Amino acid sequence: MNSRELIKEYIKFFKSKGHTRISSAPLIPENDPTVLFTTAGMHPLVPYLLGEKHPAGKRLVDLQICVRTDDIDEVGDATHHTFFEMLGNWSLGDYWKKESLSWSWEFVTKHLGLDPKRIWVSCFSGDKDAPRDEESAKIWEEIGVAKERIVLLPKKDNWWGPAGESGPCGPDSEIYFDTTDSPHSDNCIPSDGCPRFVEIWNNVFLQYRKTKTGKFVALKQKNVDTGMGVDRTTAVLQGLDDDYKVKDLWGKIISAIETSLETSYKENKKAIRIIADHTRASVFIAAEGVYPSNKQRGYILRRLIRRALRYSRILGKNEPFLSKIAEAVIDTFAKDYPYLVEQRGQIINKISEEEERFAKTISRGLKEIEKIDKLDARSAFLLYESYGFPLELTQEIAKEKGQRINKKQFEEEFDKHKNLSRTSAAGMFKGGLVDHSEEVTKLHTATHLLHAALRKILGTKVSQKGSNITSDRLRFDFSYDHKLSDDQLTQVEDLVNEQIKKDLKVTLKIENYEQAQRQGALAFFKERYGEKVKVYTVGNPKGNYFSKEICAGPHVSSTGEIGRVRILKQEKVGSDVIRIYATNKSD
Numbered sequence: 168m169n170s171r172e173l174i175k176e177y178i179k180f181f182k183s184k185g186h187t188r189i190s191s192a193p194l195i196p197e198n199d200p201t202v203l204f205t206t207a208g209m210h211p212l213v214p215y216l217l218g219e220k221h222p223a224g225k226r227l228v229d230l231q232i233c234v235r236t237d238d239i240d241e242v243g244d245a246t247h248h249t250f251f252e253m254l255g256n257w258s259l260g261d262y263w264k265k266e267s268l269s270w271s272w273e274f275v276t277k278h279l280g281l282d283p284k285r286i287w288v289s290c291f292s293g294d295k296d297a298p299r300d301e302e303s304a305k306i307w308e309e310i311g312v313a314k315e316r317i318v319l320l321p322k323k324d325n326w327w328g329p330a331g332e333s334g335p336c337g338p339d340s341e342i343y344f345d346t347t348d349s350p351h352s353d354n355c356i357p358s359d360g361c362p363r364f365v366e367i368w369n370n371v372f373l374q375y376r377k378t379k380t381g382k383f384v385a386l387k388q389k390n391v392d393t394g395m396g397v398d399r400t401t402a403v404l405q406g407l408d409d410d411y412k413v414k415d416l417w418g419k420i421i422s423a424i425e426t427s428l429e430t431s432y433k434e435n436k437k438a439i440r441i442i443a444d445h446t447r448a449s450v451f452i453a454a455e456g457v458y459p460s461n462k463q464r465g466y467i468l469r470r471l472i473r474r475a476l477r478y479s480r481i482l483g484k485n486e487p488f489l490s491k492i493a494e495a496v497i498d499t500f501a502k503d504y505p506y507l508v509e510q511r512g513q514i515i516n517k518i519s520e521e522e523e524r525f526a527k528t529i530s531r532g533l534k535e536i537e538k539i540d541k542l543d544a545r546s547a548f549l550l551y552e553s554y555g556f557p558l559e560l561t562q563e564i565a566k567e568k569g570q571r572i573n574k575k576q577f578e579e580e581f582d583k584h585k586n587l588s589r590t591s592a593a594g595m596f597k598g599g600l601v602d603h604s605e606e607v608t609k610l611h612t613a614t615h616l617l618h619a620a621l622r623k624i625l626g627t628k629v630s631q632k633g634s635n636i637t638s639d640r641l642r643f644d645f646s647y648d649h650k651l652s653d654d655q656l657t658q659v660e661d662l663v664n665e666q667i668k669k670d671l672k673v674t675l676k677i678e679n680y681e682q683a684q685r686q687g688a689l690a691f692f693k694e695r696y697g698e699k700v701k702v703y704t705v706g707n708p709k710g711n712y713f714s715k716e717i718c719a720g721p722h723v724s725s726t727g728e729i730g731r732v733r734i735l736k737q738e739k740v741g742s743d744v745i746r747i748y749a750t751n752k753s754d
């Protein structure tokens with residue numbers, strides 16, 4: 168049975184039990200500000216679960232497209248996707264646990280033909296909010312499930328909802344398939360830690376409503392809400408241990424990735440799964456009118472695209488290719504979701520444009536990360552702000568280095584930044600908006616060298632008054648009361664070029680502002696990120712460095728990259744200010 172056949176069977180089965188098919192709601196919830204995306208089939212049904220009459224009746228069945236951003240970190244395993252299709256059936260104040268569980272059993276054993284001995288079920292074990300779900304456990308026993316395959320699990324496993332902070336919720340009963348038929352041991356039962364069991368279906372019994380103040384009150388109308396993942400169930404039906412091996416869902420997408428990246432799924436499962444999953448989700452999100460951006464849904468889309476790209480970089484792919492994968496996604500779902508085909512051009516453009524934007528910033532961001540010895544919330548934020556580096560990419564790199572980034576702290580930085588960007592709208596700060604091209608970066612580091620050289624030759628009364636860099640030249644204004652002699656100019660130029668010849672390392676450290684100043688770091692702007700600042704050092708940061716400045720960056724990794732610097736001319740632009748133009752281009 169392939170995935171489309173499963174969907175057909177499911178709908179047919181529940182129609183035969185008096186259900187009416189309703190159509191999938193959009194991925195973006197229409198009247199629910201509590202979540203960004205539809206996360207389950209029940210989502211669009213919330214008003215009806217709360218008692219409103221549904222025009223299609225009390226028994227409903229559908230196929231709903233879902234996005235679960237919370238599962239993004241699980242993606243890479245065999246069974247979690249950010250976007251997936253979910254089958255579901257509902258009772259709106261009609262049938263209850265007995266019918267629901269018996270029909271589920273009948274469907275999986277008779278219609279899907281799964282071996283009953285490999286089916287496990289779980290029920291809610293009870294806590295202070297709600298009692299143990301004895302009723303469901305008893306029904307399973309009556310149906311014929313062996314007692315040893317009925318497990319009782321706590322809230323974290325067997326409680327559903329609410330989707331936002333308040334709304335319908337209740338105990339659930341999950342159906343698992345044992346992907347192996349070897350004997351089980353007591354320490355491997357269905358729950359998070361044991362991958363041999365795949366959860367395919369969840370029967371949720373919405374008996375409660377969680378209020379905004381955190382209370383659980385009994386719902387007047389008791390509802391059944393079930394959800395079955397199409398990818399997982401099809402994989403189980405086909406005897407596969409991996410969703411991505413389901414041909415009609417993933418075949419085209421995986422082969423497109425294998426071809427583009429010149430690698431095989433077998434060799435690079437995790438990365439290929441992430442690229443496949445994130446592209447699939449991106450296509451469906453883009454099709455709902457979302458553009459990659461730094462806000463809300465746009466940010467999710469951006470994160471998905473950029474994370475897919477990071478994994479493709481790991482596999483050595485640096486040229487644009489995602490549009491080909493997106494095409495494969497559209498082709499896969501063309502028949503069932505014709506709007507993807509209608510919007511093909513737009514979807515592809517959004518993804519390709521974001522890919523281009525990211526290609527420019529990612530190489531710079533990755534270089535920058537190499538220079539930071541400790542990744543934390545602050546540095547993660549600065550990377551985000553300066554390079555558009557998504558938090559979770561930095562988190563992943565941090566994890567590889569055995570470091571941790573506190574998400575809450577990151578968000579605090581983010582909030583602070585919102586205040587700052589208001590100031591930046593007034594034209595006072597330019598942190599993240601500066602040109603990050605390679606040429607500008609080189610001249611930016613050259614500016615630091617020039618500043619330090621001027622202070623060494625002319626004395627410490629020299630300090631920066633302004634700077635302006637284009638890809639062709641730097642312009643540097645500093646306090647000094649008269650023009651330099653030709654001899655002085657030559658000395659400054661030579662000193663700068665000596666440092667370039669030495670190919671000194673440029674390192675970045677995030678430090679307290681005061682501490683940085685105490686260590687002699689120069690600061691041109693008043694600090695802009697609260698107490699912590701980025702400090703760039705040219706030369707040995709602990710020893711005899713050549714330059715140390717507080718600065719937003721970006722900079723080259725070592726001075727050799729700059730190339731020979733020539734001073735083009737000097738001007739006196741104010742009573743106390745001298746301006747120097749310099750370039751690294753040969754004439």
Ligand code: ATP
Nearest residue numbers: 235238246247248251366367368369394395396399
């Ligand atoms: P899990 O514990 O495996 O993450 P869940 O408890 O979050 O699953 P439910 O919220 O009960 O799952 O969702 C109902 C069904 O939807 C699941 O039984 C499963 O078949 C499917 N499902 C849930 N999350 C995902 C996902 N991230 N990718 C694919 N299918 C999923």
Ligand code: MG
Nearest residue numbers: 235237238247
């Ligand atoms: Mg889950």
